Amino acid sequence: MPEMHRVVVTGFGAITAVGTWPGTLFEQVCAGHSGIRPLEHQCPMPPITMAAVIESGIDNDPKTAAHDRATQLALTAARLALAEAGLLDDAALRTEIGVYVGTGAGPSNTMDQSYRRLYAEQRDRVAPMTLPRSIHNAPASEVAIRFGLHGTNNTYSIACASSAAAIGEAMRAIRHGYSRRILAGGTESLLTFGVLHAWHALRAHAAPAEPISASCRPFSADRDGLVMGEGSGFLILESLESAKARGAPIWAELVGYGASCDATHITHPDAAGQIVAIKMALSEAGLNPFDIDYVNAHGTGTPAGDAVEAASLSAVFGSHLAKLPVSSTKAVHGHLMGAGGAVELILSLAALNQGVIPPTANCRVPDLALGLDMVPEGARSAHLNTVMSSSFAFGGSNAVLIAQRLKVN
Amino acid sequence: MVYFMSDIEAQLYQLLIKELPTAPEGLTRESTLESIGMDSLSTIEFMFQIEDHFGIRFDQTGTPPKTLGDVFDEVHAKLEHA
Numbered sequence: 001m002p003e004m005h006r007v008v009v010t011g012f013g014a015i016t017a018v019g020t021w022p023g024t025l026f027e028q029v030c031a032g033h034s035g036i037r038p039l040e041h042q043c044p045m046p047p048i049t050m051a052a053v054i055e056s057g058i059d060n061d062p063k064t065a066a067h068d069r070a071t072q073l074a075l076t077a078a079r080l081a082l083a084e085a086g087l088l089d090d091a092a093l094r095t096e097i098g099v100y101v102g103t104g105a106g107p108s109n110t111m112d113q114s115y116r117r118l119y120a121e122q123r124d125r126v127a128p129m130t131l132p133r134s135i136h137n138a139p140a141s142e143v144a145i146r147f148g149l150h151g152t153n154n155t156y157s158i159a160c161a162s163s164a165a166a167i168g169e170a171m172r173a174i175r176h177g178y179s180r181r182i183l184a185g186g187t188e189s190l191l192t193f194g195v196l197h198a199w200h201a202l203r204a205h206a207a208p209a210e211p212i213s214a215s216c217r218p219f220s221a222d223r224d225g226l227v228m229g230e231g232s233g234f235l236i237l238e239s240l241e242s243a244k245a246r247g248a249p250i251w252a253e254l255v256g257y258g259a260s261c262d263a264t265h266i267t268h269p270d271a272a273g274q275i276v277a278i279k280m281a282l283s284e285a286g287l288n289p290f291d292i293d294y295v296n297a298h299g300t301g302t303p304a305g306d307a308v309e310a311a312s313l314s315a316v317f318g319s320h321l322a323k324l325p326v327s328s329t330k331a332v333h334g335h336l337m338g339a340g341g342a343v344e345l346i347l348s349l350a351a352l353n354q355g356v357i358p359p360t361a362n363c364r365v366p367d368l369a370l371g372l373d374m375v376p377e378g379a380r381s382a383h384l385n386t387v388m389s390s391s392f393a394f395g396g397s398n399a400v401l402i403a404q405r406l407k408v409n
Numbered sequence: 410m411v412y413f414m415s416d417i418e419a420q421l422y423q424l425l426i427k428e429l430p431t432a433p434e435g436l437t438r439e440s441t442l443e444s445i446g447m448d449s450l451s452t453i454e455f456m457f458q459i460e461d462h463f464g465i466r467f468d469q470t471g472t473p474p475k476t477l478g479d480v481f482d483e484v485h486a487k488l489e490h491a
Contacts, residue, residue: 062423062426062427063426063427063429063432065427066427066428127454127457127458127461128450128453128454128457129450129454132450
């Protein structure tokens, strides 16, 4: 039996419509300032006209700009994470780092643009790099190339739980001794004409509200759907001994990961499957439900999704749920699809570190039937020891992560 | 950098640096594409981007360009006859 290793987080980076980490991201989330805004006029205009679109912060050097937007976001977030973990200036330390990326649809902008050339503009050819820039593992590969990361390079795709799975699988790889250090997270940028049409057709998207920034309202009785965002988040996971050996800052210990599949319906979530994933994460962490101090929920803002998630939490947490803050940050950064799990775990770790629970923004009519303390009033100060982040995806895939303050023992 | 002072060459330079693995230094007309880190794939992407940007088409026959000077001369020739 190989030796088991404790896994810690030594840095993270993210980019969203409301800024970066490090930067303004957590501040904006805590202030409830939504990044959902009108999409710039396009021709033809898609049926969905708003999103949490990133307007600044993407690395703007020509080498980054050449890539698909999803890869650009990954390169930016990966650089921020490596810098925070003190690995950006040490090529030797970076060599063995693995890269685990979650992305729901991969670099879709490049393919969308190539279809537009062929079908709409009636051009006779597409750029030679169309295919290499469109492959699902292009973000993971380009991050490895840019920063010289020669470890295992994996891409996970289970829709909106993709990056949570990437982080969980990376945690296992370190725990079981296959890697010492992994850059794990996700990226997504799906605000393309075709994809916006597809979401519109599915009727899961919110209608524009007044103001438009209030269009996504998780856990509110008047919620009517999700709002798409784009972004990327990466964490540096390391074995505790390797983090200590290099004197790295330790933000938290990753202690639990649960993964399951509803196996009931391609889009409608099922509480039974979610409960399995939550209990698995608790069991792996060796924790009881009452040990959890904060849950960053999946909380997309769809009527059915939020209700099923509340039922799952109620089944697992029982009477503890009344005292357990559960918030969704998607009203601010939008639904980041495959990148959501990573960015939301980062926000959970920021909450743990700063002692501030982010609110559920736009929860203007708290849905009391859900039985949740959804932190509707605004950010709340609290001493947190243990936090949980849930991702429940189309396809029925569920991924739950638990992190806690490093206990010295 | 003196070779990239004209508008056309400045535009070519912007297209070129997207395809190079590292930031270029000391480029001259005599720099071979291979010596500045271009491989076969990045070269065809570079040529495609030039064609798309300037609305020209290079001849598919003849000797492929070896140096930056070869590329720039071909662009100038095509633009003059456009």
